[in-house]
Every structure is written in C-alpha cells, then in structure tokens.
Amino acid sequence: MKRSMRLAVKAKWGEIEKIRNKSSRFLESHGLTSDSVQALTMVISELIENSMKYGKFTPQKNKVTVDIHVDEDIVIAEIINPIDETAYKHLKELDKTIQWIRGYQDPFQAYAERLKTVSKKPLSDEESGLGLTRIAYEGKAILDFFLGEDDLLNVSAVANF
Amino acid sequence: MGKRESFVSNLLRIEVQEDNDSIVAYWSGKSVDRNPGKFITPILVGLLNKSSDLKKQIILDFQQLDYMNSSTITPVIKILERAKRGKAQVTVLYKKLLKWQDLSFSALEIFQTRDKRVEIKGLQ
Numbered sequence: 001m002k003r004s005m006r007l008a009v010k011a012k013w014g015e016i017e018k019i020r021n022k023s024s025r026f027l028e029s030h031g032l033t034s035d036s037v038q039a040l041t042m043v044i045s046e047l048i049e050n051s052m053k054y055g056k057f058t059p060q061k062n063k064v065t066v067d068i069h070v071d072e073d074i075v076i077a078e079i080i081n082p083i084d085e086t087a088y089k090h091l092k093e094l095d096k097t098i099q100w101i102r103g104y105q106d107p108f109q110a111y112a113e114r115l116k117t118v119s120k121k122p123l124s125d126e127e128s129g130l131g132l133t134r135i136a137y138e139g140k141a142i143l144d145f146f147l148g149e150d151d152l153l154n155v156s157a158v159a160n161f
Numbered sequence: 162m163g164k165r166e167s168f169v170s171n172l173l174r175i176e177v178q179e180d181n182d183s184i185v186a187y188w189s190g191k192s193v194d195r196n197p198g199k200f201i202t203p204i205l206v207g208l209l210n211k212s213s214d215l216k217k218q219i220i221l222d223f224q225q226l227d228y229m230n231s232s233t234i235t236p237v238i239k240i241l242e243r244a245k246r247g248k249a250q251v252t253v254l255y256k257k258l259l260k261w262q263d264l265s266f267s268a269l270e271i272f273q274t275r276d277k278r279v280e281i282k283g284l285q
Contacts, residue, residue: 126235
C-alpha cells in the first residue's frame, strides 16, 4: 500500500472539503483510528486554509500541493503554495508564532493564551489566528516551514499517533 | 412547543429552539466557510440580546457538529467572553466521547464562571 499521497488543487476555498475527504480516506486506509484521522484531517485542513489565505496565486502558479506521508508511528503533512515578496511579512509572523508555540512545554497553554487574546477582539474582527495553536494542541503536531526555490512556501506538521 | 428557526450556511445548520425559560441553538454538519463569523456572529449576538431581554438561558448544543475550522471557534469564544463579563447564562454542550469535541470544547472551560453562569459541559 502506498505510504504517501500527493494532491495538487486549485487555490479555491471549495476544494478544501474535497481534500479533507480524500485525506481522511487515505489515513483510514492505513489503519489509523477514527480519533487520529479526525485530528490529522483537522491539521491538514487548517494548513490548507492558511495556504489559501496567505498564498500569492497567479494564473501560472495557482495551485496548492498537499503531501501526506504515513510512517510507522508518525504522519507528516506538507502544504506547499506560491508566495511573493508581499507575503514576507506573513512569513515573519508565521516564524514568530511557531517559535512562540515551541516556547510552551504544553501546547494547551499556548492555545489557551490565544483563546483569551482572540476572545477580547471586536466581534467585527474576522481574523482568527487560532489555527496554528490548534494544530499544536489538538493535533499534537510539530510545525515547521521553509521557503524553497521559486518562492514556494512549504509548511509541515509532524504528528505522532 | 416553542418557536423553532433554522439558519443554514454551506454545510452548517443552526436550529434555534426557544422555550419558556431557554433558547437552544443546535449545531449540526460542518462549519468550513472562510469567514464563518459573518454567518454565526449575528445569530449568537441575537441570542445574547434576546436572552438578556427575556431572562432566558442560552444553550449552545454542539453534539451533532461533525467538524469546525478554527475560524468558527472565534465567534463562539467572543460571545462566551462577552457573556462572562455580562449577566447572561450560557451553557455549551458537547459530546465527550468524540475526542475532537472533547479537545476543542473542554479548552473553552477557561471561559467558565465560578457560579457556572457560563458553563462548558461534556455529555457522555
């Protein structure tokens, strides 16, 4: 059975649900428990949502690539999307947030801090900012990223199950 | 039998049932919109206003919800925070046996008040 799956989809919000369903089926086919499948599918969904929100897509570079690899007891999800120099500010934020989460021994503490901060924002503020901490807490995943050739941003989550 | 109203956005349905002493919002399906707050916030604000006018308890019942993205949590916690600072009585119900619900909703216990006026309750 293949241990890896690669999906490349157009950067359209409606595609996320299709990827969620395909990812779930792939993870189920490797015998993961339904709790693990739920958690990992959430991790993948949150990362794809971020890639679609912050990626810089053009008619030539208009896709998000999702790589999922299942090993003995870990799952690695990598989400790749194009960016340009206007997204560098977001990269700094991404780096800061990942470092900030790593500063907590228990990711729940980081998540609880984020919940408190976000709950005090105005109702009209649509920014969530909970996704990465939720991945660390509920998905028990370790986040990382790098900027590859051609301004392709690769964000990964490694989760034990 | 009280009043019942349905709200639907994409894959998410919220059914609001109003009785003599409570207003229950039953959530079902999946909340996966890019900005779910646009749909959810006015409903929750409406519940909060109505509950304070009519002195009714609000119950947010998530037991039948299959999935929500993190952007869905945002309007919910903003309402819990406002309820905490005000006088409304709000109870969040979730299914404890579903691991994802247990993780997602037990984290909201940070908004619970000591007198349980705002309460997060996991049901078996």
